[in-house]
Amino acid sequence: MATQKNSPLRQHHFLLRRLHSLSGIVPIGVFLILHLTTNATILWGVLNSRAGSDMLARRVGTFQEEVSFINGLPALLLIELTLWISLGFHSILGVYYAFSGRPNVREYPYPDNWRYTLQRVSGYVGILFIFYHVATLRWGWSFLVPGGTQWSHNFAASTLAAAMQGSEQGYTVAGIAVSLFYFVGVSLLVYHFANGLWTAAITWGLTISEQAQKRWGFVCAGLGAGMMLLAWASIIGFATLDYDAAAEIEGAMHSETNIPAAAQSHADNTNP
Amino acid sequence: MAHASTIKNFKNTPKPDRTVQFRIKRCDGPGQPSRYESFNVPIESGSNVISCLQYIAANPITVTGQKTTPVVWDAGCLEEICGACTMVINGKVRQSCSCLIDEYAPHEGDVITLEPMSKFPVVRDLWVDRQRLFESLEKVSAWVPIDGSYDLGPGPQETPQQSEMRYTLSTCMSCGCCLEACPQYQKEDDASSWDTSFIGAAPLSQARLFNEHGTGRQLKGARLDALMGPGGINDCGNAQNCVKVCPKEIPLTESIAAVGRAVTIHSFTRFFTGK
Numbered sequence: 001m002a003t004q005k006n007s008p009l010r011q012h013h014f015l016l017r018r019l020h021s022l023s024g025i026v027p028i029g030v031f032l033i034l035h036l037t038t039n040a041t042i043l044w045g046v047l048n049s050r051a052g053s054d055m056l057a058r059r060v061g062t063f064q065e066e067v068s069f070i071n072g073l074p075a076l077l078l079i080e081l082t083l084w085i086s087l088g089f090h091s092i093l094g095v096y097y098a099f100s101g102r103p104n105v106r107e108y109p110y111p112d113n114w115r116y117t118l119q120r121v122s123g124y125v126g127i128l129f130i131f132y133h134v135a136t137l138r139w140g141w142s143f144l145v146p147g148g149t150q151w152s153h154n155f156a157a158s159t160l161a162a163a164m165q166g167s168e169q170g171y172t173v174a175g176i177a178v179s180l181f182y183f184v185g186v187s188l189l190v191y192h193f194a195n196g197l198w199t200a201a202i203t204w205g206l207t208i209s210e211q212a213q214k215r216w217g218f219v220c221a222g223l224g225a226g227m228m229l230l231a232w233a234s235i236i237g238f239a240t241l242d243y244d245a246a247a248e249i250e251g252a253m254h255s256e257t258n259i260p261a262a263a264q265s266h267a268d269n270t271n272p
Numbered sequence: 273m274a275h276a277s278t279i280k281n282f283k284n285t286p287k288p289d290r291t292v293q294f295r296i297k298r299c300d301g302p303g304q305p306s307r308y309e310s311f312n313v314p315i316e317s318g319s320n321v322i323s324c325l326q327y328i329a330a331n332p333i334t335v336t337g338q339k340t341t342p343v344v345w346d347a348g349c350l351e352e353i354c355g356a357c358t359m360v361i362n363g364k365v366r367q368s369c370s371c372l373i374d375e376y377a378p379h380e381g382d383v384i385t386l387e388p389m390s391k392f393p394v395v396r397d398l399w400v401d402r403q404r405l406f407e408s409l410e411k412v413s414a415w416v417p418i419d420g421s422y423d424l425g426p427g428p429q430e431t432p433q434q435s436e437m438r439y440t441l442s443t444c445m446s447c448g449c450c451l452e453a454c455p456q457y458q459k460e461d462d463a464s465s466w467d468t469s470f471i472g473a474a475p476l477s478q479a480r481l482f483n484e485h486g487t488g489r490q491l492k493g494a495r496l497d498a499l500m501g502p503g504g505i506n507d508c509g510n511a512q513n514c515v516k517v518c519p520k521e522i523p524l525t526e527s528i529a530a531v532g533r534a535v536t537i538h539s540f541t542r543f544f545t546g547k
Contacts, residue, residue, distance in 0.1 A: 010468070010502050014539060017506035100470070101455045101509050107363045108453050108513045116455065116511035199510040205533020208526055 016093060021203050023090045024196045031083055032193055036186075036230040038066045042157060042237030059237065060157045060249045067156040084134075091127045098123060119195050122188035129185025136163065146174030154254050158246035161238045168243045179239050186231040194224025286378035290315050293335065294324060296343055297387040299394045306394070310335045311343075315377070321368035321386065322347055322357060325398075345398040352519055355447025359398050360387040365452040365517055368398075389452045391459045404466050405446055408475040411467065412495050416488040428486030441481040441527065443520045450474050450514035450524055456507055470507040471499070473514035477527035483534065496531075496538045505531050 009016065041048075045062030046055050073079065103117040135141040137151040137160070147167040151159045162168045164182060166175020198220040201207040207216045291312050299306040312335055313324045322345075329342040345368070348354035352370040359368050362376065362385050377384050392400035418424060430438075450473035451457045457472040479495045482488035499505045505528065514524040 013502045013504075014500040014506060014535070018539075097507075097509075100458075100507065101511075102458065104453070104455050104513075108517070110513060110516050112510075112512040112516075113455070116509055119509075202510055202525070202529045203506070203508075203532050205529055205531075205536045208529040208533060210523065210526060213525070213529070 017097075018203075020090060020093045020097070021196075021200050023086045024193070025200060027082055027086050028090060029193050029197065032189065033227060036190075036227055036234060038070070039063075039234035040230040040237070041066055042241065043233040056242075056245055057249050060241075060246045061253060063157045064250055064253055067153050071153050080138075087130060091123075091130075094123050095127070115195055118188075119192060119199075122192040122195075125185060126189045126192055129181065129189065132181070133185070146172055146178060155247055155250045157238070157241060158243050158250055161241035161246060162243050164235075164238050165243075170243075179235070183232075183235050186235065187228065190224055190227045190231050194220045194227070197223070286315075286317075286374040287380055288317065290380040290382075292324070292373060292377040293381065293383045294328065295383055295385045296328075296398070297385075298343065298397050299388070300341075301396055302393060309340060309343075310383075315373050317374070319373040321359075321361065321371045321373070321384070322350060324373065324384075325368070325386075343398065344396040346395075346400070353445060355445035358389060358447040358449060358452075360389060360452065361385070365389060365449045367447065367449075367519055370519070389448055391452050391454075391457055392448065393459075393461060400448075402446070402448055404460065404463070405448055405451065405472075405474065407466060408471045409446070409478055411471065411498050412475050412479040412482075413491045413498070414475065414478040414482055416482060416485055417490055418487065424487070430486060434484065438481055438484050440520075440522055441477055441484075444474055444477060444481075444522055445520065446474055447519065448474070449517045449519060453513040453517040455511050455513070456509045466503075468502040470503050473508075473518075473524040473528060476505060476508075476531050477522060477524050480527040480530050480534075483531075492534075493538070496535050499531060500535050500539065505535055 041062040042059050045051065045059040048058050048062045051058040051061040051065075070076070098120040101116075101120065103113075103120070105113050105117050132144065136144050140150060142148050142150045145163045147162065149159055149162040149168065151163055164175065164179050166172030166178060171179075198213075198217055201216050202213065207213045292315050293310055293312055295308055295310045297306055298309050311328045311331075311333070313319075313327050315324075325343060325345050332340050332342045334340055345359070346356045347369060348356040350357075350369045352367045355367065357368045358365060361368060361371055368386070373384070376382075386398060388394050388398045388400050392402050392404065395401050454470075454472055456470045458469065460466055460469045476499065479499060483492045483495060508528055510525075510528075512525050514528075515522075518524055
């Protein structure tokens with residue numbers, strides 16, 4: 001690659017390469033697992049019997065509680081900054097490294113070679129997706145959202161559903177595109193993490209023998225499959241959510257005059 | 273792997289006395305433009321690509337009847353030991369001496385495409401210059417240091433397991449298949465950039481071979497230092513094509529991971545001890 005003889009990229013080549021590998025697992029990969037688990041409460045929240053008897057209230061209520069919990073974390077901005085810096089570092093170096101390769105799956109169509117190529121493609125698409133995701137929902141660039149919905153952390157589920165569906169009244173054509181982009185983007189990122197975790201074990205020299213690489217492959221594939229289920233559960237949950245019904249549940253949770261369904265059932269359980 | 277497919281393909285009895293067409297990528301010299309020329313070659317039982325190239329050299333007439341220059345290729349042992357005749361056959365890299373026509377073109381009029389390796393500069397036609405590969409072996413000190421002014425004494429003891437593992441690695445013939453198939457290994461015309469461009473699987477595996485040798489490990493630190501920099505072990509993208517195209521079935525991906533572990537330990541040791 002055409003870098004200057006004394007460029008920092010060359011002088012700290014080893015350190016940067018290994019930090020690139022590490023940053024994909026900690027903090028980015030760990031965050032991804034937590035993030036998908038939280039988001040998936042929009043579906044598996046139905047199992048949360050403490051959040052009332054209404055199925056929709058359980059889903060929306062559990063997700064809203066998770067969001068409120070995260071918003072109450074101390075030094076949240078520091079956590080966010082760490083993630084943004086890590087993502088920027090991993091993305092910029094990743095693209096630079098990826099450009100040094102020339103995929104040749106046409107000549108050598110081995111599954112591993114496809115895996116290598118998809119790792120790079122998923123990185124490129126993943127960067128675009130994360131940028132769109134963070135810009136629209138965190139930085140409030142609502143001009144990029146069809147229907148212009150502004151995400152609110154007090155109405156976390158309803159505004160997210162509207163942002164993904166294209167309007168507060170349900171699906172629009174642009175909304176279908178956004179939802180599909182979420183499906184493709186999140187799926188590729190889960191793949192990118194699972195495969196990256198597999199190759200990181202080779203990079204650091206944890207798995208040397210072919211058998212060890214195969215065994216670790218099953219672990220990574222299992223983790224990836226689990227994360228994929230969480231990701232798809234989240235997307236199905238928000239893609240099928242009714243804005244008005246969800247907003248009503250959230251409004252009740254934040255209103256001091258109305259006792260939220262979740263709190264009421266909680267009170268019922270603790271004071272027999 | 274190669275053996276299994278050979279046996280399978282031989283179940284289809286090849287048609288005797290057939291003519292096979294060779295489509296060959298030709299180039300008159302370094303920096304010259306390349307072109308394709310096709311030749312019809314009558315096939316005898318047991319023909320390989322080299323024997324067909326010999327026929328073309330004796331009869332340099334294309335399918336359109338035009339007389340042309342004989343096709344140039346490189347070859348040595350003719351038993352898949354030296355690696356000199358490596359070329360790209362029907363899009364995949366392999367040795368041409370061990371490429372049997374009965375397997376590749378069992379029918380009348382079948383076409384076999386021959387191209388020089390794309391990652392090395394072409395000398396002429398199918399003959400490439402693999403100098404960069406040999407300089408890469410120098411970069412990783414792929415030898416055992418035995419030169420000295422005093423008697424070094426007998427070599428260290430070695431277990432049979434260790435010996436067996438190193439033997440497999442030692443069968444590398446520097447043919448370049450792993451480099452040709454690697455999406456991270458690129459052709460570099462400028463020799464001054466070879467040192468910082470990805471070194472590829474074969475030299476990495478040779479570094480492991482000599483790091484595992486009782487006397488060879490004296491140079492382990494220097495080898496790992498060389499492989500920690502730009503173009504070294506970290507530029508591997510884990511596409512793992514190398515191990516699949518290796519004609520010697522050397523566990524190249526295991527070697528890459530082993531060198532990865534060695535540089536991990538090397539770097540941590542250096543970080544905490546300063547050595």
